[in-house]
Amino acid sequence: MTLIKTSIGRRSFIKSSALAGGGMMLGFSWLASCKDEAAREAALAMPDEWFEINGFLKIGDNGVVTIMSPNPEIGQNVKTAMPMIVADELDIDWERVIVEQAPLNLDIFTRQLAGGSQSIRQGWQGLRLAGATARQMLRQAAAQAWEVPVEEVTTSEGMLHHEASGQSAGYGEMASAAAALEVPEEVALKEPKDFTIIGTDRKNVDGPKIVKGEPLFGLDVQRDGMLIAMVAHPPAFGMKLKSVDAESVKSMPGIRDVFPIVVYPEGAERQWSDGGAIPEMVAIVGESTWECMQAKKALQAEWEADGTLESTAYHEEELDRLLATAPEKPAREDGNVQRAFAQAAKVVESTYSAPFLAHNTMEPMNFFAHVTPEKAELLGPIQTPEYLENTLVSVLGMPKEKIDVMMTRMGGGFGRRLYGTFAVEAAMISRKMQAPVKLVYTREDDMTQGTYRPSYKIHYKAGLDEAGNLIAWHVRGVGTNDDLVFENRFPAGAVDNYLAEKHALPTLVTTGAWRAPRSNFIAGAEQAFMDEVAEAAGKDPIEFRLELFDRAIKDPVGDPETNDYDPERYAGVLKLVREKSNWEAGPPSGLSRGVAAYFCHNSYVAQVMDLKVEANTPKVEKVYCAVDCGIVINPLSAKNQVEGGIVDGIGHATFSALTFRDGRAEQSNFDTYRLIRNAEAPKSIETYFVDNGIDPTGLGEPSLPPIQGALANALYKATGTRYYEQPFFGERRIIG
């Protein structure tokens, strides 16, 4: 048992009446795990009275517990996993838990953000403390009521017991007294071996609502008197509004108003989340979505160039130029690569590239806003509610106390909803209209006015000695607005002569975080190149990698603290996937096999893929995946995340690209932008977790990056061709 000082989390235990009602319009969520509908309803019968123990949870007089899920839910399933952690330390029957999405409230919660696969990792301690503290207060309340020492009061699944006197009570009976107690100075956390909920399969708490189509998402928000708003942004990056003929569309059916609007006034303080903000646009406000769409189509606006109107050909040429001619700029240098290459028995070099990508969340950007002089109410899909609130303070000129930001479930995030400029647009339009509005982007708006995954190119050069040992590694990466290379990641630390260089090409196209930023390209490139080098060395690709990890374990190059990975855990997932895929035996007849491993977002993933190529399309039969993310909170949904990342990675590497002509995105919907579909997904995915009891790390991103390497390597085995340019099977990008 570990005693933990609660002082670090005291801020989280400020009792707040704001949450007691818990009444966001979308309400609470039923649990899916009860099989018997009647039993479930009985178990979750509403109590007559709630007692708030701390900001994370309240207990009803009948023992039902409501747990707030602090972080935004984008499909990474934190709305189930985070409350599971609280519930385990509280020691409650999960069937008697109701989960509610918390609003933005930094007096209680910390880091209410969906990004970087950090919700579980950074929430872990606070969530455990919230549950453990509440359990301790319940024990104290029972001890006082029964006049026995608190040490003798035990708990089990929502019940308090005193064995010597034979007394017992439900949490509900002691909740009132517990709520009145001081928060203890110190509490004991469970040993991982004593977890009863963490590490067990629990179904998505929103599952029943999802399959019934009940309102959950931002686009589903309806309010009395609510108007629909749409915006016409400049049609190209590098353009701005010149003039608009608002009058001719104002009279169209259902249209209330059409006007140019400055969303970000001169001098407004921008957050990082406002990176791609468009200052001025045209707003179309009406009674229904269809009517607004028609008016938006008919709108006559003039736009003028405000900078260079860039095309994909320009980006490609400039990236090539940077890659070839930018002055040497070492981000990390060990030994002397030039001398090592001169002495090498073999030198291998290759260049890899990938295009811009759109996020394409299935639910397009949207937000509800109701701004009055007294109050601003914002409700919708946002990964960064804290930063949105900060921006609203500046653009609305209102103090935080008058601004409420609430999160709906999100129809996908992938990083797009880190950049909440659409919510700011909704707020400014609501204020102008003096009415509640729901701003809706069309799919075309969403795809062509995005914050994209940058386009990248990377060059690798490796030197081998006579024995096939890696003696030199040079990586030079370039990207649009992004310098791409993580200089301290593998194989840094495993090779004597190492040079990493990186450069960014400034562009007017808005770029930002897209699921597993940078890693989503560099992992596939690095792991494909590693395969080429292993082949040149005449070694098995897994054995070749393990030799490098062995070097990094026994005799790391440079300061081991600088190397951004743990070589033992890295090697561990490779060994696990080697075993589970029966690597030595090779792929089943007719299939070709590739391997890759990568570390990002604090987690380690290794994958083996078996595929064949039919009709110029890869058919992936099976993916074996080994993951080390420490303690797994909910294996059922953790595997879902891993499967999703694998499908996502295969899909984008195989099919997807966004290109530009004169600043305009050339793909605007799913007829021209190819996403992976059902028949193209792997037939099966087997996921295995390393069981090591280490504190949990993230899982929303790490399974995506390496799969692109496994795919390239399996394709090479199948076709004899190395795949260097993403998308591997998309329309070839038209240059010029």
Add this chain to the structure above:
Amino acid sequence: MAVYNLKINGTRMEVDVDPTTPLLWVLRDHLNMVGTKYGCGIAQCGACTVHLGDTATRSCSLPVSSVGDQEVTTIEGLSENGDHPVQKAWLEVDVPQCGYCQTGQIMSAAALLKSNPNPSDTDIESAMNGNICRCGTYVRIKKAIKLAADQPAT
């Protein structure tokens, strides 16, 4: 504007809308049935799938004026209590991640099983290829359809 008397989920519903309005927006904006989702507006993603008679149909590209007297079934009317075999299988397999596309997936799957109670892998892939899941839950979607195919209809 014109008045349409639609048969939706076994109930007559009257709306007064522009004849070009797609059924999707009639459902969502005028009838407050938001289970049918907007994804692309051009019948490419399947998020808006409803049944017209027994046929899976993309409601985003179906003008209300062409619905006529055909019976429309939406996710809200697929079952009384969310207990259609496909819905139950979706929960059992824990298919959803973000969940946004899943009502469209479920409607496509339910139409498939109605016309083909024991679909092969190829039948499933072909029937479901019009429904995009951006989270990549395809492996579970296939598994859930196979599970639902093994369950008796309620």
